[in-house]
Amino acid sequence: MLDAIGVTKQFGAKRALDNVSLNVLPGEIYCLLGANGAGKTTLVNLFLNFLQPTSGSLQIGMIDVVRHPLETKRLLAYIPEQVTLYGVLSGLENLAFFSSLAIGERLPRLRLLELLEAAGLPREAADDRVATYSKGMRQKVGIAIALAKNAKALLLDEPTSGLDPSAANEFSELLVKASNDGVAVLTTTHDLFHAKQTGTRLGIMKHGRLVEELKSEDVSHADLEALYLKHMKS
Amino acid sequence: MTLVKSRPLSALSLIVRHEARILVRDRTLPLVCCLLVLMVSYGLFVGLAQATLRERMVAQVLKHEQETQTANTGTLQSALAGRSALVPFSNPANPAAMAGTLAGRFATIPNAPLAAMAIGQSDMMPNYYRISYLSKVQFMYDTEIENPWNLLSGHFDLAFVIVFVLPLLVTTLGYNLLSAEREHGTLRMLCSQPLSVATLLTGKIIVRMLALLAIAVPLPLIVLLLIRPETRGAEQLGLMLSWSALITAYTLFWFAVAALVNATGLSSSTNALIMVALWTTFVLILPVTMNLVVGLVSPAPSRTELASRTRVATAESLREFENLYSADYRYASDPEALLVKGERIEVPSRMRAFFLAKQKVDETIEPLLERFDHQLLQQQRLVDRLSLLSPAILVNEALNSIAGTDSRRFVAFKDQTEAFHERWRRYFSPRILESRAMTVQDLSSLPQWHWIEIPASETRSSIWWRTALMLALAFMVGGVALARSSRGSAGF
Numbered sequence: 265m266l267d268a269i270g271v272t273k274q275f276g277a278k279r280a281l282d283n284v285s286l287n288v289l290p291g292e293i294y295c296l297l298g299a300n301g302a303g304k305t306t307l308v309n310l311f312l313n314f315l316q317p318t319s320g321s322l323q324i325g326m327i328d329v330v331r332h333p334l335e336t337k338r339l340l341a342y343i344p345e346q347v348t349l350y351g352v353l354s355g356l357e358n359l360a361f362f363s364s365l366a367i368g369e370r371l372p373r374l375r376l377l378e379l380l381e382a383a384g385l386p387r388e389a390a391d392d393r394v395a396t397y398s399k400g401m402r403q404k405v406g407i408a409i410a411l412a413k414n415a416k417a418l419l420l421d422e423p424t425s426g427l428d429p430s431a432a433n434e435f436s437e438l439l440v441k442a443s444n445d446g447v448a449v450l451t452t453t454h455d456l457f458h459a460k461q462t463g464t465r466l467g468i469m470k471h472g473r474l475v476e477e478l479k480s481e482d483v484s485h486a487d488l489e490a491l492y493l494k495h496m497k498s
Numbered sequence: 499m500t501l502v503k504s505r506p507l508s509a510l511s512l513i514v515r516h517e518a519r520i521l522v523r524d525r526t527l528p529l530v531c532c533l534l535v536l537m538v539s540y541g542l543f544v545g546l547a548q549a550t551l552r553e554r555m556v557a558q559v560l561k562h563e564q565e566t567q568t569a570n571t572g573t574l575q576s577a578l579a580g581r582s583a584l585v586p587f588s589n590p591a592n593p594a595a596m597a598g599t600l601a602g603r604f605a606t607i608p609n610a611p612l613a614a615m616a617i618g619q620s621d622m623m624p625n626y627y628r629i630s631y632l633s634k635v636q637f638m639y640d641t642e643i644e645n646p647w648n649l650l651s652g653h654f655d656l657a658f659v660i661v662f663v664l665p666l667l668v669t670t671l672g673y674n675l676l677s678a679e680r681e682h683g684t685l686r687m688l689c690s691q692p693l694s695v696a697t698l699l700t701g702k703i704i705v706r707m708l709a710l711l712a713i714a715v716p717l718p719l720i721v722l723l724l725i726r727p728e729t730r731g732a733e734q735l736g737l738m739l740s741w742s743a744l745i746t747a748y749t750l751f752w753f754a755v756a757a758l759v760n761a762t763g764l765s766s767s768t769n770a771l772i773m774v775a776l777w778t779t780f781v782l783i784l785p786v787t788m789n790l791v792v793g794l795v796s797p798a799p800s801r802t803e804l805a806s807r808t809r810v811a812t813a814e815s816l817r818e819f820e821n822l823y824s825a826d827y828r829y830a831s832d833p834e835a836l837l838v839k840g841e842r843i844e845v846p847s848r849m850r851a852f853f854l855a856k857q858k859v860d861e862t863i864e865p866l867l868e869r870f871d872h873q874l875l876q877q878q879r880l881v882d883r884l885s886l887l888s889p890a891i892l893v894n895e896a897l898n899s900i901a902g903t904d905s906r907r908f909v910a911f912k913d914q915t916e917a918f919h920e921r922w923r924r925y926f927s928p929r930i931l932e933s934r935a936m937t938v939q940d941l942s943s944l945p946q947w948h949w950i951e952i953p954a955s956e957t958r959s960s961i962w963w964r965t966a967l968m969l970a971l972a973f974m975v976g977g978v979a980l981a982r983s984s985r986g987s988a989g990f
Contacts, residue, residue, distance in 0.1 A: 337693075
């Protein structure tokens with residue numbers, strides 16, 4: 265569903281991505297690990313067509329991202345590290361707007377409330393202005409937007425960063441549920457524990473290259489940590 | 499996987515509704531709109547006050563002309579019937595006195611129906627001339643055509659609000675079209691949806707533009723239609739349509755500039771600085787620079803030269819007719835000399851000399867006046883050509899054309915007045931030279947002034963090509979902005 269084929273991205277003299285190829289199948293949760301500056305977010309930005317590759321190609325559902333950006337975005341939901349919404353609107357209004365934009369039709373209020381509830385936002389907070397929300401609450405509205413889209417692929421850029429353990433756990437559960445529904449999930453993270461727990465496949469990036477790819481079930485928590493540290497030190 | 503075609507219209511309408519809600523919620527739009535209502539109202543009030551003042555001036559002048567004619571007729575009838583005596587310099591039977599100032603004839607230019615929309619050159623140029631046998635240099639060349647950009651900083655009228663203030667309000671609403679979304683982080687959220695930056699930018703501009711135009715266009719038109727019946731004609735409605743199109747094009751141009759600035763991906767504060775710099779350049783610096791260029795390339799005709807040459811010509815004429823300048827004040831001692839004898843009257847030789855001398859001055863000075871007018875015309879042409887470089891001047895000139903306060907109308911008034919002055923002289927010349935007394939019938943058939951309006955087709959074409967140019971400019975800048983933003987220059 266999510267395919268990067270020999271992708272290289274150059275920023276001037278700096279090579280942010282170096283011939284990266286990966287593919288995430290429907291129902292898979294692919295966790296990209298790596299230090300800051302390893303190229304994880306660059307890859308996410310390329311899938312979103314916020315950046316264009318210097319060489320190689322990216323496809324979502326076999327559709328080229330660069331040539332058909334709007335079509336590929338219909339298949340994709342994205343949750344950034346910081347879900348930023350319109351502070352002057354309520355959580356419900358934000359969800360209504362973004363979901364309308366995503367699916368091209370306005371969902372009824374009841375459905376919107378269900379989505380917020382499914383994402384874990386208390387019903388009584390739905391009509392409060394987002395300016396009064398905590399980071400976790402905004403993140404939940406972001407999840408609700410992604411759920412409303414009913415996307416085939418999910419892109420997550422360090423989604424649990426800054427969330428409390430309980431919220432992070434709830435989030436992981438949602439990811440698992442999404443993958444069970446056949447959604448292809450690509451998430452970047454620093455959290456080895458959650459990666460191992462929720463991911464079906466793991467990739468380690470270093471200096472713009474995908475240096476390791478393994479199945480989650482093939483490795484223990486301790487082995488993953490050791491492997492990760494080995495790559496970071498080498 | 500099959501391709502699902504995008505629905506840009508649906509996304510655009512969503513953005514438009516969403517933007518309207520955001521702008522209303524954060525109170526930016528209501529504040530800007532209130533400010534615009536106040537300024538448009540005040541600008542229109544100033545224009546209406548100026549137009550009313552000029553109407554009153556013309557009405558007073560025409561009233562004075564009517565009263566003078568009635569008084570002259572009465573005096574002449576009374577004198578001919580022997581009921582009263584004549585006074586030497588107020589003798590309506592004397593053609594030289596009538597040709598001078600006694601007839602009290604004026605050439606006047608009425609306000610165009612939409613005069614309140616722009617004061618333009620109307621506060622610089624006279625709207626009436628007192629016609630007499632005096633040299634035209636004496637009553638027509640003591641003012642000059644002002645370059646249009648000199649007037650840009652004039653009254654706070656509706657044209658000032660449109661040309662100066664509207665771009666500033668566009669800047670207020672448009673400097674952070676994309677940069678604010680980027681800085682708040684919502685741009686990434688928005689663009690992760692099936693929405694192009696170009697659609698986002700277009701939607702944002704539509705809302706802001708509609709809000710400004712919903713005030714700037716209908717408010718003055720409704721007020722004028724309500725309180726000025728002369729604006730309700732088909733031609734005026736056509737001009738109002740042109741006015742609306744022009745303002746829409748000008749507003750679109752400034753929003754296109756804002757879009758281009760936003761497409762560079764710079765911060766909101768930098769964008770604001772760039773926008774203010776561009777406003778200063780287009781609205782202030784360019785006009786002043788062009789003024790300097792015009793002054794250098796086609797300098798204004800020398801008033802000193804004209805005044806000196808006129809003095810020399812007057813002195814020479816007086817010398818030529820000095821034998822006629824014998825002081826003939828014998829009317830005081832011999833009132834009989836004032837009387838009409840048969841169809842004749844004794845025109846005092848001093849008056850005759852004065853008439854001839856002034857005619858001579860005009861003949862002598864004519865080549866210089868022609869050069870003077872030619873130079874002014876050249877300057878105006880250069881102004882027209884250079885105005886293409888500044889949207890502000892382009893629009894200001896077109897607004898003045900619509901309001902009938904542009905230089906072309908005043909030049910036409912001057913030309914028609916010159917022709918009338920010539921007719922006036924020709925009418926009196928044989929009467930003065932042959933000492934033919936004015937009759938009551940003559941007084942009612944003196945040459946009449948009629949203002950001939952410049953052809954509406956000329957005005958329309960001058961407005962429409964400016965509007966078309968403005969639109970072309972707006973679409974060009976807007977096109978570049980959308981292309982840049984589509985290429986990802988907006989910076990995520």
